[in-house]
Amino acid sequence: MVATDSSHAAIRPSFSVGSPEQTFLTEANDNSHGVYELALANLPELQPALDRLGLPLAKRLAFASRAAFHGTTFQTELLASGEVSEQAFFAAMADEIGIECLTSIDPQRLLMTDEACWAQFHRTGRAIYARLCEAPGRHTGIVAPDQAGWRLLKQRCQASPDLRLRIKVAAPSQLREALLERSRPMLTRFAVGNLHDNRPDCSARNVFWPWQTYSLGMLTVLLPFAVATVPMLALFALHLLLVSFFIACSALRAIAAIARPPVVQMPISLPLSPDLPVYSVLVALYREADVVPDLLVGLGMLQWPRSKIEIKLVCEADDTETIAAIRAHPLRACVEVVLVPPSLPRTKPKALSYALPLARGELVVLYDAEDRPHPMQLAEAWRRFEASGRELACLQVPLEIANRRAGLIANMFGFEYAALFRGLLPWLAHNRIMLPLGGTSNHFRGLM
Incomplete structure (x- = not known):
């Protein structure tokens, strides 16, 4: 599948596919490492922990170069690569400062309001905070520091040594998981009733007017x-x-x-730009364990910096077969399994509405478990959003039937899809007529 923006002339892309990590490492190797060595020298608070973890200098330089290209931080690139586990890195950093690093968090002991939890979900690339009741009258702060936060935390602990007894460190994914468990009732209420409460005219709860x-x-x-x-x-x-x-x-x-818009050739490639936004990929699955391996392969081929993409696999909490199929594979740091508590209605829109507040990306794309997106689809969608201005809010990707030559019915199905996505929808958008979305492979901007 290839993303096209039907609001302009139709595009027939030509692609140049390559791993973003390989691209950036090649770019870094073609230049002097002096700049990146200077960048590492400016991170003295990380060096002892990196020494303890045994991270070679060559890889440190590679992560520093990626951070420069992506406009991120060394810590973000290191954790996104999977070279060092999140828990191991935070444990090493906490040990250097002399603070306990939690290995588990009881969500029921978190002293957080719904509003406070909601705010923490959207702290993209920044430190996450929470308060924990360890015993009656004994409260402890929990922090998952970002790169700048380690220096500040170390300075405060040196200035007030007793602070080490009143604050603890946790890995971001671990703290987010506890906050998510604590927020399940709030997220369920949001998924089920938010649209009806705010826009009853757009809600399907009213079956008939x-x-x-x-x-x-x-x-x-x-x-x-x-x-x-x-x-x-x-x-x-x-x-x-x-x-x-x-x-x-x-x-x-x-x-x-x-009268469909003309087709224009257009090269697509992943730009070397620090301005690339965070992309959130949401995939709803229900009783689809058989397609999980192919889905993970397809998502893994998406060409986007791993430090700027988050993939959320949204499953019903009681769909044990699908969850087990996902857990059977080693997941990268950017992949998260979101478990939706059982509640009515059991629909894909409700599941995605539950996961949507957890999405931190400026751009969001929705996929079905059967989708196999083209590796450069995110890059093209981003370029389309950039070229179209803030007025453009959504892109519908043309869907193609993979087995259209399997028989007469499949061929007719493929013909129907081609007529819809290559003809009717582009014409409707070109003439600024309201058009129906396909229900999958939709790219949105500014949802949350």
Whole structure:
């Protein structure tokens, strides 16, 4: 699948695919390491822990170069690479300062309001804080410091040694998991009722509006009455109505096929830019253990800096088979499994609404478990957003059927998708007419 922006001329991309990590390391090796050695020298608070973890100098320089290219920090690049586990790094840093590093956190002991938990979910690349009740009357602060936070924490502990007894360190993923467990009721309420509470006119909770109920009731009474009294006239009118509807749909597609926007060649590549935003990838899965291996391979091929992407696999908490299939694979640091507590309605929109407040990216894309996105799709979507200005809020990726040559039905299905995503939707968007989204492979900007 390839992302296209239907609000402009249709694009037929040509791709240049390569690993972003390999690209940046090659760029770094072509230049002097002097700049990156200077950057490492400016991180004295990290060096003892890195020595303890046995991280070679060459890899330290590589992470420093990636941080310079991506506009991130050394710590962010190190943890995103998976070279050192998050728990091991934070334990080593805490030991250097003389502070305890927690290996587990009881969510029930967190002294956090719903609003405070909500705020911590969106601290992208920054320190995360919480308060823990260890015993009646004994409260302890928990912090997952960012790179700048280590220096500040060390300075404060040196100035006030007793602070080491009143504050503890935790790995960010561990602290976020505890905050998530603490926030499950709040997130469930948000997923189930937020849209209806704020925009009842857009909510499907109201199945029928009064005028719709009245019209349906009248039709239910009048249609049988007409068939019983004037059957030929009633059937002819019904036939004429259905044929008119079919002809109108066919005419609309024919017009879209004839007047569709022109196709323009466009090269796509991942830019070497520190301005790349954080991309959140949300995938809803339910009873889909069989597709998990292919899904993880497809997501792993997405070309985007690992320090600026977060992948959230959203599963129902009681879907043990799918969860076990995911846990059976080693997951990278950017992949998180979000467990949605069982509640009605059990729908994909509810599950995604539950996970949405946890997304920290400026850009968000939704995938189905069966999707196999093109490796450069995120790069093209980002370029489209950049070129289109703030008015553009959503991109719909054209979907293609992978097995369209498997038989007549599959071929017809593929033809239908091609007509919809390559013809009708681009024409509707080009003429600024409201268009339906496909329900998957949708890229959004500024959702949270």
